[in-house]
Amino acid sequence: xxxxxxxxxxxxxxxxxxxxxxxxxxxxxxxxxxxxxxxxxxxxxxxxxxxxxxxxxxxxxxxxxxxxxxxxxxxxxxxxxxxxxxxxxxxxxxxxxxxxxxxxxxxxxxxxxxxxxxxxxxxxxxxxxxxxxxxxxxxxxxxxxxxxxxxxxxxxxxxxxxxxxxx
Amino acid sequence: xxxxxxxxxxxxxxxxxxxxxxxxxxxxxxxxxxxxxxxxxxxxxxxxxxxxxxxxxxxxxxxxxxxxxxxxxxxxxxxxxxxxxxxxxxxxxxxxxxxxxxxxxxxxxxxxxxxxxxxxxxxxxxxxxxxxxxxxxxxxxxxxxxxxxxxxxxxxxxxxxxxxxxxxxxxxxxxxxxxxxxxxxxxxxxxxxxxxxxxxxxxxxxxxxxxxxxxxxxxxxxxxxxxxxxxxxxxxxxxxxxxxxxxxxxxxxxxxxxxxxxxxxxxxxxxxxxxxxxxxxxxxxxxxxxxxxxxxxxxxxxxxxxxxxxxxxxxxxxxxxxxxxxxxxxxxxxxxxxx
Numbered sequence: 301x302x303x304x305x306x307x308x309x310x311x312x313x314x315x316x317x318x319x320x321x322x323x324x325x326x327x328x329x330x331x332x333x334x335x336x337x338x339x340x341x342x343x344x345x346x347x348x349x350x351x352x353x354x355x356x357x358x359x360x361x362x363x364x365x366x367x368x369x370x371x372x373x374x375x376x377x378x379x380x381x382x383x384x385x386x387x388x389x390x391x392x393x394x395x396x397x398x399x400x401x402x403x404x405x406x407x408x409x410x411x412x413x414x415x416x417x418x419x420x421x422x423x424x425x426x427x428x429x430x431x432x433x434x435x436x437x438x439x440x441x442x443x444x445x446x447x448x449x450x451x452x453x454x455x456x457x458x459x460x461x462x463x464x465x466x467x
Numbered sequence: 468x469x470x471x472x473x474x475x476x477x478x479x480x481x482x483x484x485x486x487x488x489x490x491x492x493x494x495x496x497x498x499x500x501x502x503x504x505x506x507x508x509x510x511x512x513x514x515x516x517x518x519x520x521x522x523x524x525x526x527x528x529x530x531x532x533x534x535x536x537x538x539x540x541x542x543x544x545x546x547x548x549x550x551x552x553x554x555x556x557x558x559x560x561x562x563x564x565x566x567x568x569x570x571x572x573x574x575x576x577x578x579x580x581x582x583x584x585x586x587x588x589x590x591x592x593x594x595x596x597x598x599x600x601x602x603x604x605x606x607x608x609x610x611x612x613x614x615x616x617x618x619x620x621x622x623x624x625x626x627x628x629x630x631x632x633x634x635x636x637x638x639x640x641x642x643x644x645x646x647x648x649x650x651x652x653x654x655x656x657x658x659x660x661x662x663x664x665x666x667x668x669x670x671x672x673x674x675x676x677x678x679x680x681x682x683x684x685x686x687x688x689x690x691x692x693x694x695x696x697x698x699x700x701x702x703x704x705x706x707x708x709x710x711x712x713x714x715x716x717x718x719x720x721x722x723x724x725x726x727x728x729x730x731x732x733x734x735x736x737x738x739x740x741x742x743x744x745x746x747x748x749x750x751x752x753x754x755x756x757x758x759x760x761x762x763x764x765x766x767x768x769x770x771x772x773x774x775x776x777x778x779x780x781x782x783x784x785x786x787x788x789x790x791x792x793x794x795x796x797x798x799x800x801x802x803x804x805x806x
Contacts, residue, residue, distance in 0.1 A: 302564050304749075305514030305680045309567040314576060314676075314685035321580055321638060326630045329587040333602070333609055334629070336594030343596075 424464065431460045481769045488768035495766075506767050509760040513753065514561040515679045516670040517568030518658070524568075527561060528660050528669045571671050572679035575653070579641045579676065587637075612636055612790065619794040620801075628797055631693050635686055636790035639677070643752065643782025646675035647775050677752025677785075680745065687744035690793040695737075698800035706800070710734040740796065744789065751785050 435456045439449070489495045493504040512531070517523040562568055590601035591609075598606060612633045617625030646653050653673055660669030676682040698706045708714065712730035715723030755778045762774050 301680075302561070303513070305561065306564065306684070307514075307562050307570075307681055308565050310515075310562075310570060310573060310679065310681040311685055311688075313573055314679075314682045315688065317576055317580055318634065318638065318685060318689055321583065322630060322634045324584055325587055325634055325637075329591040329605070330609070330630050330633065333591035333594050333606060334613070334626075336596070337606060337610070340596060 427460055427463050430463075431456050434459075484768040485766070485770060488766045488770060492766045493764050504764065506764045509764055511757055511760070512561075513678075513680075515570035515572035515674055517562055518571050518574060518670070518672060519569040523562070523566070524658065524670065528658065531669065570679065571657075571674040572676045572682065575646065575673040576642065576676035576679075576682060578673060579638070579645050582645060583637060583641050608637075609633065615787075615791070616794055619791075620798050624797075624801065628693075628697075628794065631689070632790045632793055635690065635793060636786050639686070639748065639786035639789050640782060642676045642682070643755075643785065644779060646677075647778055647782070650775070675752055675756060677748055677782075678756050680749050683745040683748035683752075684741070686748070686789065687741045690744060690789070690796070691737075691741050694793065694796045694800050697797055701801040710737070740792075744792070748785055748789060751781055755781055 435453065438452055438456075488505075490499065491501065491505040493506070493508070496502060496504045510531070517527055562570070586601075587605060590599070590605040594602055609629075613625065613629055616628050616632055619625070620628055653671065653675065655668070656673070657668045657671040659666050708730075710730045710733050712726035713723070715726050717723070755774075759771060759774050759778065762771050
């Protein structure tokens with residue numbers, strides 16, 4: 301073996317050489333670089349996940365917005381319907397009331413007119429009765445000529461007219 | 468158009484150099500009787516050369532130079548020559564088992580380590596979310612190893628095993644490749660010596676660390692200790708039952724003898740891994756170096772390029788095998804199968 305070059309100090313020197321290489325490379329090359337590779341892998345994975353999350357969030361928020369929009373649209377429609385209904389109801393109520401009051405008014409007017417007419421008729425009737433009686437009295441009390449007769453009648457009529465007008 | 472021309476020029480020059488290399492190399496010079504080949508026959512010696520301290524280097528290189536002078540010495544008789552060779556074998560010219568010296572392979576390993584530290588720490592110390600080009604390259608390399616580890620051990624254990632396995636992988640890979648990329652330094656820089664009145668390169672300053680038996684052995688020991696540590700951590704002392712399976716025999720079952728035998732085989736195979744790890748890497752790296760010098764000797768210049776390409780592949784394969792086998796052994800050690 302010595303002829304082949306086996307030499308214990310050389311062997312030890314190679315072992316030390318290897319250990320120094322291992323320690324220095326391990327501390328200053330392998331560890332920093334492998335850690336950097338790991339952290340790069342992590343950061344790529346994280347950013348991919350973040351992108352996925354963002355995409356999902358965007359999708360969910362878009363659907364939420366659409367849902368809200370639909371809800372708002374529905375709400376608006378509902379309010380509009382309600383308002384229209386209320387307006388309709390109000391209009392009908394008002395029209396009913398107006399019609400009723402008009403009817404009442406015309407009814408009352410008609411009643412008033414009837415009453416006035418009745419009163420007038422009864423008044424005229426009473427006046428004419430009185431007049432006839434008065435005329436008859438006068439005719440009976442005095443015997444007068446035709447001219448006086450006519451004057452008397454005229455007088456009575458005039459009085460009657462005056463009495464009507466007064467009333 | 469110009470690119471095509473440049474490529475044609477390079478191809479043409481390469482072809483000419485290939486032919487010239489063949490003619491003046493060892494093969495051609497024998498075929499055509501041109502005398503000595505352009506590149507001298509390389510001397511192959513498996514142990515790495517000591518570089519510092521200088522006295523040890525002089526000693527080892529001196530022996531080798533003397534050896535070569537002996538080989539070429541004409542005054543000595545046949546008998547004396549063989550005696551001298553026998554003596555040299557007994558003496559052993561390299562480092563002793565416990566003798567300390569900084570070898571050229573050790574220097575190469577240090578150079579590789581420094582380049583690795585600068586490269587990896589420079590690119591990965593302060594990582595940015597948007598990576599620089601260097602950081603992206605290192606991230607890719609780390610992820611390759613991490614995915615490899617995770618595919619064998621699962622994500623959690625793969626992450627735990629990553630530092631040890633990645634360091635083995637990159638150390639083997641960088642050792643193999645830096646020797647190829649810095650070929651001028653590795654092949655041409657060294658210490659000279661006077662050999663037979665001629666001054667020539669006697670020992671290289673740096674030599675690929677994979678060709679030093681101690682480097683694969685150190686990594687094999689690291690791998691072994693790492694695997695056994697995780698085996699113990701996963702099974703506590705139950706891990707030892709795999710190797711010392713006396714349970715059935717103590718309960719009075721004769722078939723327990725088979726279990727003891729199987730456990731003994733497991734123990735042997737566990738220990739033999741160190742040897743197989745060591746010699747697989749050592750053999751491949753050394754064979755690569757020998758192939759390079761032999762091809763340079765036989766056909767100099769361009770032919771060696773193909774061998775360099777092959778060596779790049781071998782370096783990659785060996786680092787994958789070393790890391791992969793460590794992972795497989797680890798997965799066997801921590802798996803919760805019943806024995």
